[in-house]
Amino acid sequence: MKQWEIDTGTVMHGVFGDPIKHSKSPIMHNRAFRELNLNAAYAAFHILPGQLKDAVAGIRAMRFRGVNVTIPHKLEVMDYLDEIDEDARAIGAVNTIVNDDGKLTGYNTDGIGYVRSLKEEAGFTVAGKKVLMLGAGGAARGVAYSLAKEGASAVYIANRTVSKAEELAAVIGPMTKAAGMGYDAIDDVRDEIDLIVHNTEVGMHPNVDDVLIDTSWFHERLTVSDIVYNPLVTRLLREAEAKGARTHGGLGMFIYQGAYAFEYWTGRAAPVAAMREAVLAAF
Ligand code: ATR
Numbered sequence: 001m002k003q004w005e006i007d008t009g010t011v012m013h014g015v016f017g018d019p020i021k022h023s024k025s026p027i028m029h030n031r032a033f034r035e036l037n038l039n040a041a042y043a044a045f046h047i048l049p050g051q052l053k054d055a056v057a058g059i060r061a062m063r064f065r066g067v068n069v070t071i072p073h074k075l076e077v078m079d080y081l082d083e084i085d086e087d088a089r090a091i092g093a094v095n096t097i098v099n100d101d102g103k104l105t106g107y108n109t110d111g112i113g114y115v116r117s118l119k120e121e122a123g124f125t126v127a128g129k130k131v132l133m134l135g136a137g138g139a140a141r142g143v144a145y146s147l148a149k150e151g152a153s154a155v156y157i158a159n160r161t162v163s164k165a166e167e168l169a170a171v172i173g174p175m176t177k178a179a180g181m182g183y184d185a186i187d188d189v190r191d192e193i194d195l196i197v198h199n200t201e202v203g204m205h206p207n208v209d210d211v212l213i214d215t216s217w218f219h220e221r222l223t224v225s226d227i228v229y230n231p232l233v234t235r236l237l238r239e240a241e242a243k244g245a246r247t248h249g250g251l252g253m254f255i256y257q258g259a260y261a262f263e264y265w266t267g268r269a270a271p272v273a274a275m276r277e278a279v280l281a282a283f
Helices: 025-035 051-062 074-078 086-091 109-122 139-151 162-172 181-190 235-242 252-266 272-281
Strands: 011-017 040-046 066-069 096-100 102-108 129-136 152-157 179-180 195-198 224-226 247-248
Touching: 011 025, 025 040, 025 272, 040 051, 040 252, 051 074, 051 096, 051 102, 051 109, 066 252, 086 102, 086 139, 096 109, 096 252, 102 179, 102 252, 109 139, 109 224, 109 247, 109 252, 129 139, 139 152, 139 162, 139 195, 152 162, 162 179, 179 181, 224 235, 235 247, 252 272
Parallel strands: 011 040, 011 066, 129 152, 129 195, 152 179, 195 224, 224 247
Antiparallel strands: 066 096, 096 102
């Protein structure tokens, strides 16, 4: 059998989201399957609100091995699974489902994907470091949780809606020193932080000239990380680089969340370099 042919033995995977048209996950995972010569395939499914329960039942009925879940379904999907990994439960979102003979388990690979990317691409070791998070939405939850679990000595969370920052700080409070605040309070902590992680959509395509906070105080001992990956280099990162800070873009988080999902499904080490190449080529 040629590995790129779909046949009756092909193990199916997919991603459920709305919208889903622009997802790079199919390109990335199909390349990974080909790279390891696995008879498996991955497709995108446009699942509308109200259809998620039936779609998850379809994973069992059609014996898909694995599914990624993306916006807006990451929370609701937890109601339809048999088991939820402890970290995913604490984060409050599932982005990866593994089907073991009809038993569906939910995981969250966004946060650990982020930390692995930060380690491998920026050479940044989280343990003992102080972090400033910008944003407290769904993506920020996984990142903040994983940074705390990895041993960050403080995680400050600034957000437009301060109550959401405080809620997230309460979630990770048992793991590390944590506090929520508004953007106007950044001045109080800026001298002690080692890492800034931007987790909002500000600066994302098409609004590429936007930047969330004042960057004039950035300096060369700082690492600045942006989870936005379209564009690959945001205005925040450009300004950080101009100040001599180390920068880290968002593409790696996407690649590594996929790599962890791939590893759950296949039990094989993900071919990360090939996955990255496929995604970059698709831009
Ligand atoms: P995601 O799952 O992508 O994180 P989300 O849960 O809707 O999406 O969270 C979006 C984040 O971007 C939030 O932190 C949001 O701030 P609020 O909680 O105050 O809404 C932030 N955000 C979005 N647009 C913003 C803007 N124009 N200025 C500041 N923050 C913004």
